Each structure stands twice: as C-alpha cells, then as structure tokens.
Amino acid sequence: MKKKALYIIGLFLIGFIGIKLFQYTTGPTEEYSDLKVIAYHYNGQGYIGSATCMECHKDIYETHIKTAHYNTSVFTNIDNIKGSLKTGENVVSLQDADITITERDGKPFQHAQIKYGDKSTFDWGMDITIGSGLKGQSYLTDQSDGLFQLQASYFVPTDEWINSPNYTNRLNPLRPVNDMCLKCHVTFARSKDNASNKNQYDITKMVLGVDCEKCHGPAEKHVAFQRNSTGANGIDSSLVNLTSLSRQQSLDLCASCHSGLRNNQIRNPFTFLPGDTLSNFSKNYQSLRPSKTLDVHGNQYGLLISSKCFTASDQMDCITCHDPHKNQRNEQEYFNSKCLSCHKQGDMHCTLPSTKMGKNGSNCIQCHMPVIPSKNMQVQLKTLENATPIGIRTHLIAVYPDRSVDEIQVE
Ligand code: HEC
Numbered sequence: 001m002k003k004k005a006l007y008i009i010g011l012f013l014i015g016f017i018g019i020k021l022f023q024y025t026t027g028p029t030e031e032y033s034d035l036k037v038i039a040y041h042y043n044g045q046g047y048i049g050s051a052t053c054m055e056c057h058k059d060i061y062e063t064h065i066k067t068a069h070y071n072t073s074v075f076t077n078i079d080n081i082k083g084s085l086k087t088g089e090n091v092v093s094l095q096d097a098d099i100t101i102t103e104r105d106g107k108p109f110q111h112a113q114i115k116y117g118d119k120s121t122f123d124w125g126m127d128i129t130i131g132s133g134l135k136g137q138s139y140l141t142d143q144s145d146g147l148f149q150l151q152a153s154y155f156v157p158t159d160e161w162i163n164s165p166n167y168t169n170r171l172n173p174l175r176p177v178n179d180m181c182l183k184c185h186v187t188f189a190r191s192k193d194n195a196s197n198k199n200q201y202d203i204t205k206m207v208l209g210v211d212c213e214k215c216h217g218p219a220e221k222h223v224a225f226q227r228n229s230t231g232a233n234g235i236d237s238s239l240v241n242l243t244s245l246s247r248q249q250s251l252d253l254c255a256s257c258h259s260g261l262r263n264n265q266i267r268n269p270f271t272f273l274p275g276d277t278l279s280n281f282s283k284n285y286q287s288l289r290p291s292k293t294l295d296v297h298g299n300q301y302g303l304l305i306s307s308k309c310f311t312a313s314d315q316m317d318c319i320t321c322h323d324p325h326k327n328q329r330n331e332q333e334y335f336n337s338k339c340l341s342c343h344k345q346g347d348m349h350c351t352l353p354s355t356k357m358g359k360n361g362s363n364c365i366q367c368h369m370p371v372i373p374s375k376n377m378q379v380q381l382k383t384l385e386n387a388t389p390i391g392i393r394t395h396l397i398a399v400y401p402d403r404s405v406d407e408i409q410v411e
Pocket residue numbers: 048049050052053054055056057212213216219222223226227236239240241242243
C-alpha cells in the first residue's frame with residue numbers, strides 16, 4: 001500500500017517537472033514580457049517589431065514572414081547569404097582587382113586584392129543584406145565613416161556572384177547608401193544626425209524588412225493598449241485604419257516604394273506614415289513622362305494608373321489584386337480570378353477569338369501583363385559580355401498584339 005502511494009507521488013512529481021520543463025521551453029503563455037522598443041519615429045512613437053504582433057495576430061504574422069517584404073533586408077550572416085563561399089565559386093574578377101567573398105570566425109566579409117602595383121588589399125565586413133533573394137542580394141557594410149554598398153552582389157537566376165548593378169568593371173570607391181536603398185528596403189532607419197541625412201546610422205536601431213509597422217505605423221501604443229484592455233475601457237485609435245483610407249491614400253502607401261526612384265525628395269522619407277499624401281514628401285523628376293516609356297522596375301504605380309482598367313474604374317488600387325499579408329508569387333489562378341471579378345462574360349470579356357487563344361486561354365496575365373525586360377535593372381554576368389536585363393511583370397494592363405500566339409512560354 002505504502003509502495004503504491006510513493007509510486008503515485010513519484011508519477012505526480014515527474015508530471016509536474018515535465019509541465020514546468022515544457023513551459024520553460026515554450027516560454028510563458030499567460031504573462032507577456034515588457035515591450036522592447038527598437039526605434040522611435042520622429043513623432044515619438046515606438047517601433048516594436050512583428051514578433052510582438054504574433055501574440056494576437058498569429059495568422060497574419062505566419063503568412064507575413066514568408067513574404068518578399070519581410071525578407072527584403074536582414075542582418076547578414078553566413079547562413080542567409082545565398083551565394084557560395086567555396087573557393088573557386090566566390091570571386092568577382094574585375095579588370096584591376098579580384099573581390100573574394102569569404103568568412104572568418106563565422107563573420108562574412110568581402111576581400112579585395114589589387115592585381116597590379118603594390119597589390120594592396122581591403123577587407124569590408126558584410127553587415128546588412130538587401131533583397132529577399134528572389135532575384136538577388138546586395139550587401140551593405142557599416143564602417144566608422146558611414147554605411148556603404150559593397151561591390152560584389154549575388155544573382156539568383158544564374159547562381160553567381162556579380163559586379164553590383166551600375167558599377168564599372170574596376171574596383172570602385174565604396175558607395176554611400178544614404179537613405180537610398182534604405183527608404184524602400186527597411187521599415188525604419190534614422191540617421192545619427194537627426195536634422196539631415198549624413199549616412200551615419202546605428203544599425204542596431206534599424207527596423208529591418210518591410211514589416212507590419214511600415215504599413216501600419218509604429219505600434220507600441222496599440223500593443224500597450226490591447227494588453228491592458230479588459231474590455232470596455234475606451235477605443236483604441238492608436239493605429240490608422242487602412243480600410244478607411246481614400247483610394248489615393250491607399251495607393252500612396254504602396255507608391256512610396258513602388259513608383260520609381262522619386263529622387264526629388266522634399267521631406268525625409270522616414271517621416272512618411274500611412275494616410276499621408278506622398279506628393280508632399282517626394283516627386284519623380286520624370287513624372288510627366290508618357291507611361292509607355294516608364295521602366296517596369298519598381299514603378300508598378302506609374303504603370304497601373306496609366307492602364308484603362310484603372311482609369312475606367314473608380315475603386316481599383318493595389319489591394320484589389322494583392323493581399324499585403326501573403327506571398328502570392330505565381331498564384332496565377334488567384335490573380336486571374338481578380339481580372340474576372342470585373343471582366344465577366346459579355347462586353348467586358350476578352351475579344352480574342354477562341355481559335356487564336358491557344359492552350360492558355362484562362363491565363364489573362366500572361367497576355368495582358370507580360371513579363372518585360374527592364375531597361376534600368378540590368379546585371380553584368382561573368383559569362384556574358386553584355387548587360388543582361390531582369391524580367392519584371394508590367395503593370396500596364398493592355399493589349400499586347402504579339403501575345404496572341406500559341407508559343408508564348410509559361411513563366
Ligand atoms: C495584445 C494583443 C495585440 C497585440 C500584441 C497586437 N494587436 Fe493589433 N489588434 C488587437 C486587437 C484586439 C485588435 C482589434 C481591435 C478592434 O478593432 O477593436 C487589433 C487590431 C489591429 C489592427 C486593425 C486596426 C484598425 O483599426 O483597422 C491592426 C492594423 C493591428 N492590430 C496591427 C498590429 C500590429 C502591427 C501589431 C504588432 C506590432 C499588433 N497589432 C499587435 C490586439 C493586438
């Protein structure tokens with residue numbers, strides 16, 4: 001009898017320790033840790049990062065971390081560099097120098113060796129990776145005198161290290177990043193010199209990726225409110241409600257990064273918040289250029305608003321076809337169903353005779369939003385003499401007559 005009691009107590013103990021261990025490894029489930037602010041916006045609001053959103057918006061969080069947006073910038077480490085560091089595969093050979101991409105004690109860096117004269121060498125650490133790695137990755141180095149883009153980039157389609165786009169075939173001086181690159185590839189960065197853009201950043205205070213708070217604004221207050229909220233104590237108005245934006249405000253949020261270079265910068269790009277009017281912050285020098293000459297790279301906004309679908313309907317914006325929380329690359333059926341939501345049978349239907357339609361009749365985007373080689377985004381491959389353009393799907397929705405044939409390849 002005594003033995004049995006001891007046995008039961010033992011079982012209880014084991015169970016109890018097991019539960020404690022389980023709680024220890026999975027983390028606390030009931031009480032939340034204090035909010036850790038990564039950076040403060042100029043308006044005083046804190047950015048806390050998407051890991052915190054997981055508590056209450058688990059579904060959105062889990063699809064969001066698979067998007068190109070979320071992955072478009074990360075702190076570089078040898079595991080997230082897509083290119084090979086193996087000897088023989090890790091060199092970009094220029095006219096006057098070789099750049100080797102290598103690592104020491106687990107820290108990746110680019111090593112340049114001049115081929116002639118004193119054969120001097122330079123080492124630059126790789127600190128921030130720009131690009132989700134769908135097409136490529138470029139790397140930034142954080143030096144005492146500023147943040148710079150490195151000359152060796154990685155190109156995914158051909159799996160090779162390349163000379164970064166727009167660099168000459170010689171060892172170039174390090175290129176200051178300033179807000180360029182950052183304004184479209186990170187959520188928030190603040191120059192150490194508050195007043196202007198001095199190319200000096202504390203990279204530990206950067207909110208990397210195009211994260212939740214890029215589109216929703218800094219969310220410290222929202223989370224503090226929701227965690228303390230036990231029901232009927234007021235309404236949470238700390239975030240801009242994106243569903244209530246006007247069409248232009250909604251477009252402007254996406255256009256802040258998808259309407260070309262906008263190199264006519266009027267105000268600090270990192271002061272822009274959802275709901276703001278973009279033309280008060282920046283303009284394109286070529287904003288009066290006719291639409292057909294706009295480049296497909298990074299200007300989905302300019303192309304879309306030149307399309308008849310856009311001008312002849314009053315509600316179309318980017319969200320009409322894109323779910324901002326999901327990776328929808330190659331979901332052809334989903335996109336085509338969006339076309340058909342307006343182009344049902346009848347006078348809105350495709351006028352191409354079915355005899356000419358070929359086997360891809362239901363794939364509207366293949367013929368009306370074809371993939372077109374970019375004039376601006378070109379890379380110099382080791383194996384090819386000439387610059388090779390990158391193909392990007394145009395957002396000028398139109399009739400492309402040469403697309404009415406059968407042999408169009410399925411991308
Ligand atoms: C403690 C729970 C909690 C956390 C953490 C949290 N939220 Fe929320 N959030 C809510 C609740 C509850 C609502 C619904 C509020 C309502 O509409 O009444 C909400 C609503 C929202 C909305 C819709 C607001 C609107 O008016 O349309 C957005 C956007 C949002 N949250 C973004 C975020 C982001 C981004 C994070 C992470 C930085 C986050 N939330 C973290 C609880 C939370």
